[in-house]
Amino acid sequence: MDDIRSTSDLLVATDQRHLIHPLHHAADHANPKLYVSGHGAMLRTADGREYIDGLSSLWNVNIGHGRRELAAAAASQMETLAYASAYAGFTNEPAIRLAERIVGLAYDNMAAVYFTTAGAEANESAFKFARYHWKRLGQPNKVKIVSRRYGYHGVTLAAMSATSLPNYHKMFGPLVPEFLQVAPPYPYRWPGNDDPGIAAADAVEQAILAEGADTVAAIIAEPVIGSGGVIVPPPTYFPRLREICDRHHVLLIADEVITGFGRTGAWFGLGHWNTKPDLMSFAKGVTSGYLPLGGVVISRHMQDVLLDAPADEKFMHAATYSGHPVCCAVGLANIDIIDREGMVDRAQIQGDRFRANLQTLLSLPDVGEVRGIGMLAAVELVTDKSAKTPAKGLGARIVAEAANRGLILRLRAAADGPPASGDTLCLAPPLPTPEATLDRIVQIIADAIQAVT
Structure with a gap:
């Protein structure tokens, strides 16, 4: 394990010296996740942790990871x-x-x-x-x-x-x-x-x-x-x-x-x-x-x-x-x-189920809206549900907490959205993601929101 950690640290240090990333900012890349393998809806990092790929990486791994x-x-x-x-x-x-x-x-x-x-x-x-x-x-x-x-x-x-x-x-x-x-x-x-x-x-x-x-x-x-x-x-x-x-x-x-x-x-x-x-x-x-x-x-x-x-x-x-x-x-x-494998129909059927499950998050005081279609979904955050006051700055903390709990999300910050919209958690899991994993996504988001707020 020490040898793996040493190799990973060396790779990250080399990365930070020589590799420019999309949307690059040094502070964002101080502690990067070094992915080494993927299977289905899961990604594994060099330190042995597994993460649910809640956005199909960049909205693109439709059939999931590791298809030989x-x-x-x-x-x-x-x-x-x-x-x-x-x-x-x-x-x-x-x-x-x-x-x-x-x-x-x-x-x-x-x-x-x-x-x-x-x-x-x-x-x-x-x-x-x-x-x-x-x-x-x-x-x-x-x-x-x-x-x-x-x-x-x-x-x-x-x-x-x-x-x-x-x-x-x-x-x-x-x-x-x-x-x-x-x-x-x-x-x-x-x-x-x-x-x-x-x-x-x-x-x-x-x-x-x-x-x-x-x-x-x-x-x-x-x-x-x-x-x-x-x-x-x-x-x-x-x-x-x-x-x-x-x-x-x-x-x-x-x-x-x-x-x-x-x-x-x-x-x-x-x-x-x-x-x-x-x-x-x-x-x-x-x-x-x-x-x-x-x-x-x-x-x-x-x-x-x-x-x-x-x-x-x-x-x-x-x-x-x-x-x-x-x-x-x-x-x-x-x-x-x-x-x-019928993934188009599956995306509709499982997507409807996934969003219905996400709707349960509306019981939380910081969730103002859940929306989406197929295997695309979003959870919009508020700071005052009665006044529908959009949350700004809350989303980044929730994304970080979700990652700590094993889920990779993407944030649409309030500044990049329409007026009167708040920080938004974006989701697009691989199309064949198992039901149990989709349920786990919802639970992690709920736990992360409650832990942060």
Whole structure:
């Protein structure tokens, strides 16, 4: 044990000298958890402790940890063809088969896939697809991208400019021109609207009209806002938004990076509201995080415009690892597991049960709301339930206490959420998480809240 501890300490010290992490701040990384293995919904650290992975790591390990089928798929493909360019003029079988499979699972107006390596890159590509589309149709001024406040779309420069969480902007501004954000996405807790879904969609229309529809290329929207606090839309929101986009000839980009591949109890999130986008970005759950892969699916109409382009207007967008055969082989194996083991239906059934169990936390004085869909959930904290006073600063202490008790959560701090919202605990366990483990999650949260408050 002393040898293991010594090795772990050396690794952490080397990490702190040489490795820059996402969202890096030295104080946050003073005592990192050094993960060494995972199985199902559990992660193990170098000191021998086990933790329930309450967020599927980063909303992405949909099928759970330790599935050897994916390791076997990667190894088999590496032994056969580890890498080859997928630029025009070249192709490979895994990329072809995965593109066909995703189109078959997606909305019935979808036609073709461009592969990327991550969600931010997928959204960057979607923005370029949108601008390319309108330029091909002789409307070069349609370049603006509209996003919704509290949405998250990645933090590369253009994706960050669509992301509307101020902490991601502060040290990297100014934002890219021609990006604008509409607030709020849907006032799920604000009074004064008979139908908050219609009101929120109409706010998008007002922004389009203010900018001039002839300048707006697309709106990007998460079916369920994830990092911004697991905010589920009213049922009228997306059908109305689709009407608005059609009326003003604006493309609708569905950012399904979190909501794709069964997470919400449907293969893709907009299916809950019978709404079809023009473009759909995906990543995370397509390989359950086992290898980096993302992409954009475009509609038949957009594909027709692409295929009809003359040589001097060809689609000059590219990435070395687009259509990487190993990543695509793992994606195929991952989708096979989700399909074969009925994980999409399970996410709906067990998700309903999980959230019903989370509702018992409302008996605690510091819990103001429980919300979610499928295997996505959030617990919002208050400091005065009678006055619905949002809690600020409480969430970090609860997350730390939950970790001490063996549960990894994610916090959406009050500062990153809508007005009148508090610190929010975000949850997205792997889709096959056993019932007993889901029950344990609820118990740990309850115990952590009571211990801290």
